[in-house]
Amino acid sequence: MTQPATPPEVEIIALSKQFGTVKALDAVSERFRPGCFHALLGENGAGKSTLVKCLMGFYRADEGAIVIAGRERRIEGPQDVQALGLGMVYQHFTLVEPMTVAENLVLARPQIPALIDWDRERAAIARFMEGAPFRLDPDAPVAALAAGEKQKLEILKQLWLGRRFLVLDEPTSVLTPAEADDVLGEMRRLSDTGALSVVLITHKFREVMAFARTVSVLRGGRHVGSATVAGTDEAALAGIMFGEARPRAPADRAAMPPAPPYLEIAGLRARGDRGTLMVRDAALSVAGGEVVGVAGVSGNGQKELVEVLAGQRLAEAGTVRVGGQPFSGGRREIRARGVFLLAEEPLANAAVRSMSVMENLMLRRYDRAPVASGPWLNRRAMRQLAEELIARYRVRSAGPEAPLHTLSGGNVQRTVLARELSEAVRLLIAQNPCFGLDASAAAEIRAQILEARNRGAAILLISEDLDETLALSDRILVMSGGRIVHETPAAEADRYEIGRHMADATPTEGAA
Amino acid sequence: MEGALGWWGVLIAVLGGAVRVSTPYLFVALGETLTERAGRVNLGLEGTLVLGAMTAFATSVLTGSPWLGVLAAGIAGLGLGALHAVICNLPRVNDIAVGIALFVFGTGLAFYLGKDFIQPRAEMLPGLALGTWSDIPAVQSALEISPLFLLGMALAFFLSWALRRTRWGLLLRMAGENAEAGRALGLSVPRIRLAATAAGGFLSGIGGAFLSLDYPGNWNEGLSSGQGLMAVALVIFARWEPVRCFWASLLFGGATALGPALQTVGITSGYYLFNAAPYMLTLLLLVWASSPRETLAGAPRELSISR
Numbered sequence: 001m002t003q004p005a006t007p008p009e010v011e012i013i014a015l016s017k018q019f020g021t022v023k024a025l026d027a028v029s030e031r032f033r034p035g036c037f038h039a040l041l042g043e044n045g046a047g048k049s050t051l052v053k054c055l056m057g058f059y060r061a062d063e064g065a066i067v068i069a070g071r072e073r074r075i076e077g078p079q080d081v082q083a084l085g086l087g088m089v090y091q092h093f094t095l096v097e098p099m100t101v102a103e104n105l106v107l108a109r110p111q112i113p114a115l116i117d118w119d120r121e122r123a124a125i126a127r128f129m130e131g132a133p134f135r136l137d138p139d140a141p142v143a144a145l146a147a148g149e150k151q152k153l154e155i156l157k158q159l160w161l162g163r164r165f166l167v168l169d170e171p172t173s174v175l176t177p178a179e180a181d182d183v184l185g186e187m188r189r190l191s192d193t194g195a196l197s198v199v200l201i202t203h204k205f206r207e208v209m210a211f212a213r214t215v216s217v218l219r220g221g222r223h224v225g226s227a228t229v230a231g232t233d234e235a236a237l238a239g240i241m242f243g244e245a246r247p248r249a250p251a252d253r254a255a256m257p258p259a260p261p262y263l264e265i266a267g268l269r270a271r272g273d274r275g276t277l278m279v280r281d282a283a284l285s286v287a288g289g290e291v292v293g294v295a296g297v298s299g300n301g302q303k304e305l306v307e308v309l310a311g312q313r314l315a316e317a318g319t320v321r322v323g324g325q326p327f328s329g330g331r332r333e334i335r336a337r338g339v340f341l342l343a344e345e346p347l348a349n350a351a352v353r354s355m356s357v358m359e360n361l362m363l364r365r366y367d368r369a370p371v372a373s374g375p376w377l378n379r380r381a382m383r384q385l386a387e388e389l390i391a392r393y394r395v396r397s398a399g400p401e402a403p404l405h406t407l408s409g410g411n412v413q414r415t416v417l418a419r420e421l422s423e424a425v426r427l428l429i430a431q432n433p434c435f436g437l438d439a440s441a442a443a444e445i446r447a448q449i450l451e452a453r454n455r456g457a458a459i460l461l462i463s464e465d466l467d468e469t470l471a472l473s474d475r476i477l478v479m480s481g482g483r484i485v486h487e488t489p490a491a492e493a494d495r496y497e498i499g500r501h502m503a504d505a506t507p508t509e510g511a512a
Numbered sequence: 513m514e515g516a517l518g519w520w521g522v523l524i525a526v527l528g529g530a531v532r533v534s535t536p537y538l539f540v541a542l543g544e545t546l547t548e549r550a551g552r553v554n555l556g557l558e559g560t561l562v563l564g565a566m567t568a569f570a571t572s573v574l575t576g577s578p579w580l581g582v583l584a585a586g587i588a589g590l591g592l593g594a595l596h597a598v599i600c601n602l603p604r605v606n607d608i609a610v611g612i613a614l615f616v617f618g619t620g621l622a623f624y625l626g627k628d629f630i631q632p633r634a635e636m637l638p639g640l641a642l643g644t645w646s647d648i649p650a651v652q653s654a655l656e657i658s659p660l661f662l663l664g665m666a667l668a669f670f671l672s673w674a675l676r677r678t679r680w681g682l683l684l685r686m687a688g689e690n691a692e693a694g695r696a697l698g699l700s701v702p703r704i705r706l707a708a709t710a711a712g713g714f715l716s717g718i719g720g721a722f723l724s725l726d727y728p729g730n731w732n733e734g735l736s737s738g739q740g741l742m743a744v745a746l747v748i749f750a751r752w753e754p755v756r757c758f759w760a761s762l763l764f765g766g767a768t769a770l771g772p773a774l775q776t777v778g779i780t781s782g783y784y785l786f787n788a789a790p791y792m793l794t795l796l797l798l799v800w801a802s803s804p805r806e807t808l809a810g811a812p813r814e815l816s817i818s819r
Binding site for chain 2: 092
């Protein structure tokens with residue numbers, strides 16, 4: 001902890017990095033003055049993460065130079081930059097959940113004493129907390145902290161280590177809007193005093209406009225623009241960020257006649273993998289022609305709820321009715337009542353990675369004509385059907401026989417979408433359907449979901465992306481601590497009101 | 513004399529047996545706890561146990577010192593543990609498969625090298641006679657306690673303390689709970705796991721030394737009856753906590769001693785059934801531990817079985 005009290009000046013000069021045939025970073029230059037609050041804006045795959053990983057010593061850049069505190073530095077690994085006072089807070093928490101706040105802080109020290117005198121460590125931590133931007137109970141186990149508090153602990157850990165230049169990689173992805181404002185507001189205050197430089201990696205315009213002082217935009221590995229936040233606006237930044245490829249506008253929302261509830265859940269209780277009660281007396285209903293969005297911080301029972309609906313997890317109590325009849329998720333029921341599922345991370349949860357695109361497309365149909373012909377599969381019929389779906393849903397692959405894992409994330413999701421939406425859908429359950437996709441793929445998938453709604457399907461959308469929930473839903477529910485704690489028509493929804501309900505979560509099994 | 517004590521005799525024999533038989537369970541369970549708390553499963557500890565038994569016996573025969581035998585057994589176990597860790601540190605290697613391979617390798621190697629040691633008798637570990645205050649032979653024999661048992665008991669309490677209060681305890685738990693966190697802190701998780709698995713092997717080897725150097729004090733190929741494998745179930749039952757491993761070992765030891773104890777009062781009809789008690793116990797614990805409602809609370813999150 002012998003690091004400078006003021007942040008170092010950091011300059012990146014013409015950094016390039018190639019992965020295979022992909023140029024992830026193409027001669028990007030950037031200067032971070034002491035006390036800056038600089039946002040790096042760009043889509044997934046624009047090169048933001050690659051840039052900071054080169055700076056932080058996780059990757060070695062192919063070309064270019066890094067100047068820290070006035071000297072060009074050879075960076076062999078993360079410890080080299082850490083010694084100069086640079087630190088990074090990752091998108092995924094790097095905390096040890098079963099340990100306490102104090103244990104996590106001690107663990108972060110470069111020199112952990114062989115025998116730990118906890119009284120002394122606690123006293124040192126208490127002194128540090130006095131002057132820290134956030135206060136946390138040192139004896140609280142991390143697993144019991146809310147997501148916002150975990151993010152604060154990640155930042156505290158860096159300050160505890162004396163880091164004065166922090167890179168925050170999508171720090172608010174699992175926070176409620178109020179938690180995000182709290183964390184970023186404190187960061188901004190610290191940078192205003194000149195005690196801290198902050199580099200914020202984000203794709204959220206709102207955060208850039210509200211907290212950053214300067215911004216630069218990356219697209220396709222290239223630096224495509226810089227601005228001071230005061231001198232720009234969202235529209236101008238979006239123009240730079242997306243270039244020619246403006247995302248497609250969502251389909252119109254057709255006025256739908258009121259319909260009876262198609263999915264009805266009452267008193268549902270289910271346990272998580274570790275035996276904790278994750279869904280506690282959840283109740284909701286979705287009518288045909290309606291998108292019901294379930295907002296909430298990840299780890300509040302959404303995953304378990306979807307797994308019960310999909311027949312992957314046994315409920316402990318409660319009823320699930322689809323079309324007025326009890327529903328248990330068997331294959332016959334699923335088909336008779338037109339229940340379909342867009343699971344999150346489709347490559348892991350909704351498809352078989354080593355099977356071909358064609359085979360994955362047939363997973364709902366393999367036991368029916370024309371694909372099934374007696375005990376055999378009719379490969380000609382499969383191929384014809386697959387080619388049709390591939391064309392209709394614009395799946396880009398090396399052909400129907402290509403193994404699914406060779407496709408990009410967007411095309412895997414399109415494959416699953418083609419399988420799940422090409423039949424008569426009466427109930428669609430979509431969980432974080434656009435997670436990790438670039439803006440144009442996400443817009444297309446959202447449009448497909450709205451089209452299914454306009455055809456009269458009941459849609460349950462479970463999403464951690466509040467913007468997505470606000471944009472797609474007719475009605476919004478908030479799930480927190482395994483319960484549905486709030487309901488509002490989307491037209492009257494207020495993001496802070498929703499965020500407040502998201503925040504009073506009971507601590508859970510840890511979503512990491 | 514035995515008969516005069518009646519059912520009390522059975523109880524004393526079970527308790528004495530629990531103390532005696534629990535020692536190998538305890539050492540393997542502590543070794544497996546260390547390994548698993550660092551995020552790896554080593555199913556090869558049964559092989560380590562058998563190799564440890566052979567090494568200890570052979571060393572004691574050749575040098576005349578049983579304590580040198582204990583040390584040699586530990587070193588043999590350390591070698592097998594380190595081998596497991598080094599192989600598992602290679603990319604795309606599954607720790608369960610490597611464990612099974614080392615189980616077979618360890619027993620095979622012990623049988624091969626141990627051929628010449630089946631006949632001779634070795635210098636045994638002396639027992640501590642803690643029952644001299646009593647006139648009853650059953651009590652005296654139950655309280656003839658192996659120093660390794662006391663060592664294991666002390667070790668259980670020490671490890672429990674050390675996991676909380678020392679640097680290596682903290683690092684070990686971190687490696688087992690969140691390897692990503694370790695990488696973010698610039699620590700080498702494979703190296704932590706290597707140390708933990710090797711230390712676990714060392715302890716299991718010592719457990720093997722007990723098998724051949726305590727009563728009856730010989731080496732044969734049927735010496736272990738699967739204690740090394742049952743200890744893995746025991747660790748799950750003990751929820752990865754060393755002191756609870758100690759109590760669970762006593763439970764398993766008591767179950768193993770049940771058959772012989774009943775025999776002393778003349779109940780022989782269900783002899784084989786009672787001898788199967790530890791296996792039944794293992795089965796019941798595993799069914800209980802893997803019930804869909806009670807899954808693996810307390811399990812280190814990096815374990816391949818809990819991911």
